[in-house]
Each structure stands twice: as C-alpha cells, then as structure tokens.
Amino acid sequence: MLPKSRLLTSAVSLFAIGALTGCTLIGDTSQPESNTVTLVTHDSWAAPQQVLDEFERESGITIKVNKSGDAGELTNKLVLTKDNPIGDIAYGVDSTFASRALDEEVFATYRSPHANSGPQRYDLDEQHRLTAVDVGDVCVNIDTEFFAEAGLPEPENYRDLANPRYRDQLVVPDAATSSPGLAFLLGTIAEFGGGWAEYWGELKANGVQVVSGWEEAYGQEFSGSAEQGSRPIVVSYASSPAAEVSPDGSAPTRALPETCYRQVEYAGVLAGTPNTPAARTVLDFLLSEPFQRSVAESMYVYPARADVDLPESWAEVAPLPDKSSSLPAEQVQRNREQWVAQWRELVQE
Template structure:
C-alpha cells in the first residue's frame, strides 16, 4: 500500500512537472531583418505573434544597403528568415548574390500599385524629391525654381542642401534621379554648377532636414527629402494646422521612386518557413498597409488600401519620376557615386 501510494505520488509529480513544460513550450522564433526605418505599431506586431504562434526577433541592420551587405556576408549561415526593406536600387544585387528565395503565396498575386521583382512582394513605395520652406520663400519674395537649371542661377545660390550619396539612401536616390532625368553627362555638369553655386552636402537625411533646412533653424530653404514629408509636418505639429509649412518641388530630374518589398531569406530556418510566409502576408494586410503610412511615411503598395487622410491632403504624388533601369543602377551606382564625389567634394 505504501509502495502504491509512493508510485502514485511520483506519477502525479511527473505529470505536474511535464504538463507546464508542454503548455509553456517556447514558440518558434522568426528572425526578421529590416532597415533602421522599420516602424509598425506594437499592437500589430503583438497580434501577429499571437496569430502565428511565433516570437518575433526584429533585427534592424542600419540602412538598406548595410542590411543587404549583412545578408550577403552571412549567406552561408543566414541570420534571418525573412527580410523587409530591399528596394529597387538593391534588388539586382540581392538577386545576383542569391540571398533571397521566391515567394509564391497569395500576397504575391495581390494587385499592387507598384512592382518590384519576381518572388519579392512589394510592401510600400515613396518618392525622394525636393522640399521647400514656404515661409522662407514668401518672406524673401523669391519665385520657386521651375527646373533644376534654375538652381544653378545666382538668385538660388546657397539655398539647397543635399545628402552625400556615399552615406545616404535619399542622397543616392536623388543622384540617380538627376542622371536618369538629365542624362549622365548633363547631370554631372549640373552638379559641377551646383558646387560653384554653393550647394551644401550633409552626411544624411537627419542632418540635412533637422539642422540645415531653414524650417528647422538652418539657412537652406530647399532640401532633398520625401514627397510625404509635408504630411509628416502636419501630423507631428505641436499645434493643430490645416496646411503644411513645407511643399514638394517635382522637377524634371529631381524625383526618384523607391519601392520596398519583403522576401524570404534563402537558407533560413526551415522550422520558421511557414511563419516567414505568414509575415509576408501580414506585411500586405490592410492594417499594416494603413499603419505604415503614418509610421514609415510611405504609400501602400496594395491597390485596395486607400491613403489615410493626412497623406491624401498633404502628400500629393508626382505625375512622373526619373529612375535608371535597375540593372544599370546596380552596375553603375559605385562609379556614379565616385564621380559625384570628385565633382562636388574634391
């Protein structure tokens, strides 16, 4: 009787220890690599984890170029299962390096405003362009430039700040727009004239927008930024305003369209492959497509998702843009950046 009682006690103890372990088994970890601008509401990410039964491990790898570099360097032993933020300037390099695997789930068939590349699902898009400080121009009584050529004239001397294409994604995008819109030789001739006319070069977007732009206390009333920036000015304004203090200049050779997507990482954890596909579907879901407009300030790729009010009213899209062919961007980007450095900085 004592032995039977002991056996029952041991059996009950085993069940008591085994059941909690089974009930609280650690969920599969889904490793998501992104660029540093990735930003979605915490509640959306938490809901995804709950629905997919996974634990998200979001790794922000710097700008998009750094992100792709890390995936290439670790391709023998991938550090991510899915990647968000590969754009049209970097996709040819990613494909050539063999770091992404085509995804053919429902999201890849959904109607999109933009396209990116086979097997990569477009998530959002935006435009790098010139922004102006409306109050500065009104006070100065100076007409807005109507072409890039205008900016080389004495009246616009020392008014523009750009980002260095060697250290900044929008800086590189703007350089590529000038080349596609003006032609390579005419573009570098324009840059040489801009150097003579006092163009200022900042390391990155933050320095250009928040230090040099006159809207934020600087001396330059024209800055390379994004078509959505005027909407962000309204959204983040401490006072309720109905009109943005900034505006876009959509000039020939001064508008670049960036398209960002999400893709499977080749060689990712097989146990997380289903969850990786669910994450791709999640990024094209209506809640995410709506939210990213006022967190990452991009336009939704899904054709069925409308622009939110602040984007509708203050982030008009250009009717045209100037992008080199993706393969040409990939093959020439380094040489163009080196030539830009010699032309503008040295």
Template structure:
C-alpha cells in the first residue's frame, strides 16, 4: 500500500502510511494520481489500498464541493488540470464541462455493460463513464406527527403544509438543482414558475446545501421542518447509521422522479492519463460497485450488483423521468428561480 492523501479545499491532510520498503510498493518510487471529487465521495480504505498496491501509486483525493463546484473548478483549469481524473460530474453539469474541453476520451473496459439510459444521461460520450446514480425526492419525518402527506407535487404549496418544507438553493446545491429540474419536468414552462411562487408564499425555507437542510432544519435532527428535499436512499442511511430495524423517515415517491447520474472522466492535460483510466475501470469493478451503497448511499451503475439487506429501504417504485437540458437552459432556470425567491 502506497498511501492515500485526502486534500480538503484549503488544507491538505496526509492520511497514508509510511513505505515499509521495496516489498511494499516495488523498487520504484510510486507515482501519484490526483482525483478531483465532490465532498460526498467515499470508499472502503482496504479497496483503495489494493488499487494503490497493484498500480504502485499514491492516490490523492481533492475534495472540491458539490457537482456544480467541481465542474466550475475544472473549467477554470481546463487544459492545465489540478488533477488527473474528475469524479462527480452529473447529468446537469456535464454540458458545460464538455463545451469547455475539460475531458479527454476514455473507453472503460466494462462500458458495454452499463445501461443505455445511464450513458445517455451524460451525453453518451466516451469522455464520461457513469459510476452510480440516485434520485432526489421529498423525505418525510414519520415521527413528526403529520396527519396526512402530499400526494401530488402541487400539494407542497397547499396551506396544509405551510412552513413544513425545506429545500436547497439550486445555484449552490446539487440536490437543490435536481429538485428544481424535477419541477420543470413535471410542471413545464409557466407551471414550474407558478409552483415556486406558491411555495414561497407557503413559507418554504431555503438553505445553501443539503447538510444544513437535513441536519439542521429537518425535524428528525432537531429542526422544525418535517419535509426536506433529500435522496430516496436517505431512509436506508438512517437504518444503517442508527442500526435500526426500520427507518424513522420515508420518501413520498408519489410522482415520477429524475435520475441523477454521476460520472467520471479523464481530465484533458492530465499528468497520469493511463492511471486515471485504470481508476475508472477500478470504479466499475465488482468490488467497488458493491460498496457504493454503504459508502456513498447511492445506487451502483452496473446492473445486478449485490446490495446489503438494509438497502431495501432505498428501493422505491416511482417511475423514472429523463430530462435533457443545455447549460443555457439550466442557467435560465436558476436565474428565474432566484428572481422568484427574492421577490
């Protein structure tokens, strides 16, 4: 094992171990692979150590915020990247990155096993390889004493749920943008704007990111909002971390949901493009895919990947929606949303 370094946005934290001699890492000094990721990236240390040993490499994880932030960061450094690989670009942030020439093509060994809908969600281009996916929906605190639950998206603006909902700003939050896009997909032009005007009048609360919404404002964690925009896998995470038999939260799943697909790509101008490609193949390995539910709490991209028993609480029967939008359209949604919410 040649050691992992995890680099926070402002502070480098060396988490690796000292080399124990040539037998540990080979006769040559290990190379370094830099991976730019969102803050929620995680994986089993033993699994990463195996990759490092097999490839005689030290992996450095550079945490750069959420999907929107890491894409913006990679665009600023296009052609002269701070990393070799980016993981976390998603179906609503990839357009801008491709237009800026952020990535170079790489054909993953198991690309042919990925579902067509996941590939299409990130443009079907060889520059991007889907690794996982998730769904954003309304989570409810089942112990908050709500007498009834919304059964249609428009119900969230009904006075019965006044002051009950907390959402995230789509300009600064990936799940916030996913939820905004869901309202666009379900309600259409004109309808989604009216919906958000009604939500504003119904005392919706807006936070900058998911952490503040879920761990500060949500009643499950001491807040005063029993409804929160979160992931359909959040109830399963509650079971896992709380060692519970069943979750104290649920997802409404009362309408079709948008699939958020996360992908990886080799950065154009990378110092170690071959290692970056090897890491993408590693992320599509059986072992890596199988640990995704227990580390990042999203769904593995490869069909048939075994999941733990508690993951059944993440399975929802909602219909899956697809929505393709250009970078310009997404910018307009965010701009109009901001204008509505600041009136």
C-alpha cells in the first residue's frame, strides 16, 4: 500500500516463486509442513532485520518474502493462483480490494489471539479470514512553505482543489494503476456521491495532473518532496509529513484531514497451504507488539493495535485522522471497474 523508501530484508522474485511452487506443489496439501513460511506481500514490505531475527530465534520459523506488486496486483495474483497458492500467508490486501479476495475464497479462517487488541475495529468478515495489520489513510498533502511564500491561503478540502486560485497545483496518481490514486477517487465518490464525475470535470478544468503512480506524483512532481517538483498539492498519505520532519521536529508539508480516505491493510492464511500452523504463527507475529511497533518507521503506516504508540514526532506532524471517509467494501467491489473506466474517460477527454 505505501510506496515509500524501505529496506527489504528478504525477498525473492515472482518468477522464482512460480518456479519453486511448480516444483514443490505448494498447493498440494499432501506435502509435509515446513519451518519456512512464504509471505506474499506488496512491494512496500519492510521490517527491521532485528525484529525478524528475533521471531526466527523464538519460533524456529523462517519468513521467505515474495513481493508481488502493489495492493491491486497482489490481490489479482492471489486470486489467479488460489488453486495452487504462491505462498502460505499474504499481507497487504487492502480495504479497496479485500472483498474480491474474500469472494474468491483466497483465504482460510483464522482468528489470531492478538485480534482483539485493536485489529477487530477493522473487521470485514465474520469468518475471520482477514485480519487488519495496519492503517494507511490516503490524504491530500500540501507544501506549506509554498503557500506561505506565495501569500495564498492553504486549501483545506476537496472543494478547494477545484478553486481557480489553485489552478495547475494538484498532481494525483492514476486511479487505474495506483492504489492511492484509486483511494483518492473513492474519497471523491464518498464526498460527492452521484456528483463525483462533475467534480472531476472541475478538477480537469483546473489543471489537475495525472501521473502513473505515487512515486512519480510525490517524488518527482510535488514541490514539498526532496526532488522539489513544481506542484504544491499531491495525493499521498496521512503519514507522509513524518518523512519530511526536520531536525527541529517541524515538517514543511501537512496532510489535509478533510480529504482522507481510510485504507486498511490485511493479512490472512492462504487457503490450500500445507503449512497452516506455521502460517498462523507468522500472522500472529504480524500482530505482535514488536512488529506493530516497527511499522510506523519502517513502512510509514499506523499500527492496527490500539496499545502501540506512534513515534513521538508523529503526534505533531502525522496523527492518525479521526474522520476519514470510506465506502462499503461490497459497494467498491461491485462498482470499481465501472468507476475507474468512467474516471479514465473523464481525465483523458
């Protein structure tokens, strides 16, 4: 979900995993259990090596990581390989794609003993096939220094983004190819209902720039990033200002709480794995206090556990939004393709 600068501690390519599963028949439940668990996840996976090493020492289980694109690509691969799964557990299917994975019966039932420490707030499924691991709300971010120097009031909400005073200032990731881009589109649908297409027409008339993904939008086009692009308004994350904190504890950017859309990332044991007990142990690890304490600084997301504190600097520059919008997963699943196709026609006209 969160495409940020991260360190991968253990990774294998999708091709290698495909070859491995073809040889070992990982989907064949007659195969013996293993003390190596393949974790299928998104490209933004990262975890401190010390935390992983401690888990391995205590459990005797080695985690083998298979990075499989962003949340949408990950979900598609899990669905397409559900009869011969490419791993034992998956992490990173988010709330915009979870209903598809559940409808396709990709995951097995498992209720972790840690689930009642906060993750239950984000339950989607009475069968407990998915458990929330982290939260990463998508929000509009602004370059506050730009507006101070230009003498312009800072925008605060969706409606402001279509105001001519902010013409040619907004850059967004493509909703068809980017998870945060899709989340922003869903946020506008939640905000404007049936009038969302008209709103996007206003954004286009106001010079919105659409780029392929978050990396290009934030890292290249946004003036508040290290690359110093030309656009002072970008679709990013509530946590993004934490990555811009200066030595004095301040940040030159901020997220706009009135534009946030709730995005939750889930993990689940893959149905058909012969390695169910060990996979459950890894899911428990993802919800454990050591891993949950690491997610803010390693992956710039908010822990799902309610009893894990954020880094001190986050309280000031990147608090978890308390009024993020959302749409029912079933509604997103039913309409996603139609909405994206309609959006693409709007922005390409």
